[in-house]
Amino acid sequence: MYLLYGSNGSGSASVEAALALSGAEYQVVQTPTADGMHLTEDFKAINPRQQVPALRLPDGSVMTEGSAMMLHLADAIPAARLAPAPGTPARAQHDRWLVFMAVNIYEGELRKGYSDRYTDDPAGVEGVRTSADVYVKRHHAILEEAIVGPFILGPERSMADIYLWMLAGWMDQEWLTAHCPKITALAARIAQDPSVAPIHATHFG
Numbered sequence: 276m277y278l279l280y281g282s283n284g285s286g287s288a289s290v291e292a293a294l295a296l297s298g299a300e301y302q303v304v305q306t307p308t309a310d311g312m313h314l315t316e317d318f319k320a321i322n323p324r325q326q327v328p329a330l331r332l333p334d335g336s337v338m339t340e341g342s343a344m345m346l347h348l349a350d351a352i353p354a355a356r357l358a359p360a361p362g363t364p365a366r367a368q369h370d371r372w373l374v375f376m377a378v379n380i381y382e383g384e385l386r387k388g389y390s391d392r393y394t395d396d397p398a399g400v401e402g403v404r405t406s407a408d409v410y411v412k413r414h415h416a417i418l419e420e421a422i423v424g425p426f427i428l429g430p431e432r433s434m435a436d437i438y439l440w441m442l443a444g445w446m447d448q449e450w451l452t453a454h455c456p457k458i459t460a461l462a463a464r465i466a467q468d469p470s471v472a473p474i475h476a477t478h479f480g
């Protein structure tokens with residue numbers, strides 16, 4: 276049994292969708308960041324960084340970093356076929372784009388959402404937010420160009436697509452529809468999957 280420490284609208288959405296699509300046995304331990312549940316001593320013992328998601332594996336060990344969880348689940352549950360086989364060129368591209376999204380787009384979203392943490396100057400907060408917004412959009416545009424279609428790598432859905440569905444959900448939908456039609460369509464396909472639809476409603480409804 277996997278235990279996913281998560282919060283609605285957070286980076287736990289992609290891991291929850293990955294667990295559901297993998298057919299894994301799992302439970303979500305609600306850790307709402309809006310209520311400060313990630314700041315408790317109990318949660319600090321689970322993730323010293325005091326962020327969600329955190330994932331407790333069936334052996335009791337804990338991992339953090341949502342993108343690493345996606346890669347781990349792909350390899351731990353290969354029957355779900357949510358990533359190309361390890362060591363193949365296709366897998367290299369899969370991992371490339373997943374990490375691209377984690378270190379650029381997710382990171383940029385944090386600068387948008389927690390702008391005050393990125394400057395000591397109160398007058399600079401809005402500038403951090405607006406430059407992060409431009410940065411996130413620029414990286415969506417790069418990804419848009421790279422999508423083979425209908426999914427990132429071609430006809431097969433992968434963990435990278437599930438991750439992109441989450442990031443797309445955080446975007447201004449009007450901007451995304453106008454500038455990134457491939458991402459918009461891909462995210463809609465993931466959202467409409469019967470296993471993901473209730474998770475989509477919980478995180479983005």
Ligand SMILES: N[C@@H](CCC(=O)N[C@@H](CS)C(=O)NCC(=O)O)C(=O)O
Nearest residue numbers: 285286308325326327328340341342
């Ligand atoms: N690098 C981490 C980032 C996790 C993260 O920033 N989570 C946010 C929610 S999306 C969080 O817990 N924020 C609460 C806080 O930082 O106070 C990952 O990719 O999983």
